[in-house]
Amino acid sequence: MARKSLPFHVLTAVLAAFVLFIPAVPAAAALPSAAVALGDSFISGEGAGAYQPVPDANGVAQGFPGWSAANSNAYFCHRSANASIFRAELPGIAARFNLACSGGRPYDIASASGTRTGGRQVASQIEQLRAVAQTHDIDLVLLGIGSNNSSFTFGDVAIECANRFIADAWTGWWEFWAYINGPVPQQPCAPDDLATAAQLQSAAAETTAAVRELLTVLDQIDPDGQHRVVLQDYTNPLATDVLPGLVEEDGRADDRDKFRALGAERYRAGCPIHRASLPAGHAFSTSLGGLVTSVHESLKADFPQLVKLNVQRAFDGARLCEASTDPAATLATPIRVQDGTTGVFVTDLGGYDKLAIQRFANTCVTYYQTCQESWHPNAAGHGVLARCLTGAAATAAREVSCVRAAGGAITVG
Numbered sequence: 001m002a003r004k005s006l007p008f009h010v011l012t013a014v015l016a017a018f019v020l021f022i023p024a025v026p027a028a029a030a031l032p033s034a035a036v037a038l039g040d041s042f043i044s045g046e047g048a049g050a051y052q053p054v055p056d057a058n059g060v061a062q063g064f065p066g067w068s069a070a071n072s073n074a075y076f077c078h079r080s081a082n083a084s085i086f087r088a089e090l091p092g093i094a095a096r097f098n099l100a101c102s103g104g105r106p107y108d109i110a111s112a113s114g115t116r117t118g119g120r121q122v123a124s125q126i127e128q129l130r131a132v133a134q135t136h137d138i139d140l141v142l143l144g145i146g147s148n149n150s151s152f153t154f155g156d157v158a159i160e161c162a163n164r165f166i167a168d169a170w171t172g173w174w175e176f177w178a179y180i181n182g183p184v185p186q187q188p189c190a191p192d193d194l195a196t197a198a199q200l201q202s203a204a205a206e207t208t209a210a211v212r213e214l215l216t217v218l219d220q221i222d223p224d225g226q227h228r229v230v231l232q233d234y235t236n237p238l239a240t241d242v243l244p245g246l247v248e249e250d251g252r253a254d255d256r257d258k259f260r261a262l263g264a265e266r267y268r269a270g271c272p273i274h275r276a277s278l279p280a281g282h283a284f285s286t287s288l289g290g291l292v293t294s295v296h297e298s299l300k301a302d303f304p305q306l307v308k309l310n311v312q313r314a315f316d317g318a319r320l321c322e323a324s325t326d327p328a329a330t331l332a333t334p335i336r337v338q339d340g341t342t343g344v345f346v347t348d349l350g351g352y353d354k355l356a357i358q359r360f361a362n363t364c365v366t367y368y369q370t371c372q373e374s375w376h377p378n379a380a381g382h383g384v385l386a387r388c389l390t391g392a393a394a395t396a397a398r399e400v401s402c403v404r405a406a407g408g409a410i411t412v413g
Contacts, residue, residue, distance in 0.1 A: 032094035034136035035393075037085035038109070038125050038214070039144035041154070042234055042385075044100035045080025047333040047376030052079050052098075056121045057112055067341035071368045072114060074122045077101035078372070082379040085142050087386035090393055095136055099128045102372065103155065105148045106210035126217050133221040140393055141218065144232040146207040146291050151199035154234075155368070157284060158375045161189040161277045162335050163361060165254065168274070169263025170354040186257065188276035194284040204294045211295055215303045230392045232309040232385075233292035236285040237332030237375045238271055239322035240278060246321055247275070264350040270334025271321035285312065300398060309392040310401040314384055317406050320375075331381035338363055338370040388412055 037043050045051070053061040056074040065073045079098045086096055101113060101122055110126050113119035122128075132138060147154040168186035195203070211231070218227060246269060247253060249262035254274050266272045273281070289312050296308040317323055318331045327334035336345040337360040346360060364371035377385060388402030391412025402412045 031135065031137040033092055033139045034095045034097060034132060035085060035088075035090050035093045035140040035142070036096075036129060036132055036138055037083065037098045037100045037142045038129065039100045039142075039232075040104035040146075040148055041078070041100075041102035041372075041376055042147065043083065043085070043142060043144040043232065044078055044098060044102050044104070045083030045382060046078045046102040047373045048080040048082035048379045048382045050081040050379075051075065052081055054079055054101075054122065057114055057123050062121075067338070067343050067370060068367060069369075071372075072118075072120050074120055076369050076372070077103075077120055077122060080379075080382070082382050084382045084385035084389050087383055088389040088393065089386075090140060090390070093140060097132050097136075099125050099132070100144070101125075103148055103153070104145065105150070105153075106145055106206045107150070109145065109210040109214050126214060129214075129218070130221055137224065138218065138222050138227050141227060141229045142232060142389060143211070143214070143229060144234070145210065146203060146295065147234055147288055149203040149206050151203050152195045155372065157194045157281075158335075159364070160193060161274070161281065162272050162374075164189060165266070165273050165277070166263060166349075166357060166361065168254065168257055169259050169272075170357045172257045188274035189280045191280045191283045194280055195287060200287050200291060204291045207291060208295045208298045212299055212302075215299065215306065219303075227305055228393060229303070229306050230309050230389060231292060231296055231306060232311055232389075232392075233289045234285055235311045235313070235315050235377075236282055237315070237320055237377070238273065238278060238281055239319045240282055242266065242271060242275060242278075242321045243269075243323075243325060245325065246271070261350070264348060265325075266321070267335065267349045268347065269321050269325040270327035270330070270332070270336075272335050296399070304398075307392055307397070308399045309388060310399070311385060311388050313401070313403040314388055314410070315377075315381060316404045318404065318408070331377060331384055333373050333376050333378045335374040336371060337361065338367075341367050341370060384410060 053063045054074040054077045056062050062074040065075055083098055085098055101120055107116055108125055111124050114121040163184050164186055167184040246266055249265050252259040252262055254262060300306050315331045320327060320330050320332050320334060324330060338344060339346055339360055340363055387410045392400045400412060404410055
């Protein structure tokens, strides 16, 4: 006898009933959203204090190791609780991670920083980013990279110009300025002393390659593909010229040798530098802005989520020695050194002879952590940068400028 087939409507009913008895598989819970900071000192919060423990390359959290510890210690990445990533208004963001490291270079994006000369003992920033992606949905990345590279570093530039001024102020041109790395020139810095055109071009290529690799990895590890990357440039901590009261002291300006009273006065105010060096310094910071712009131009077509944030005028009117001789009234940290690894900053050079000045300078070179906060955004400065980031994260524009008006108002557009 032939087997009879079940009527279609009966078969449908049976299958539906069967489906009802299949145990439901719970949908994967959505990961909490995160904002992540990557890059160098202007992102990590150098100068803003409240530095947090930093996991080293082995995942061991490093707290403050003491002033005489090796500068390669992960703690000296100086990840600050006051950094802009923690203070920006970012609706919808559940968690924030600061993976930036003071002194960070393009090399450190994909490679462990400790595998290069002068690097800190931390994992590559991409490796750290991958770890965050395991537990969080990365929706926003703040990135600042390029001011330190294979050709030049911001810290070296700052030390170069400050030491020339101090050497000029405390010694005559005929005297030997005993310094740990040999004699220090005493003339003002010229643009090529800071970075040549060839060095800037090389730095731009190096930075572009690192940022491309980072963005490629981010596309791979962010499942929903919904993220915004804010590429921030740099702002100069110094005025375009010093206040009138800082031009000369005791009838001596900085265009002659041995102007110790003036040298001490500018150091107290946080800007021990020749007036003639200031244009070169601002040309350098403008060039860094150009470097970041070139990175953005090279990558924006391939990575539509990439946004450039221009902060070069974010500190206008509140730079060191611009409107006040009190560093606490500005948005940047003053140059400060220590007399050995004492933990006590020398705030006034008045009354010190050249041998003492030499000792302070050599402490900075041997134990760079004793002076590495110098000429970086302070906590108030990071508060301004946080407002810049707030605006950049909220707009759909691909290029954003953040400008401070004379009265302190911040405009992002």
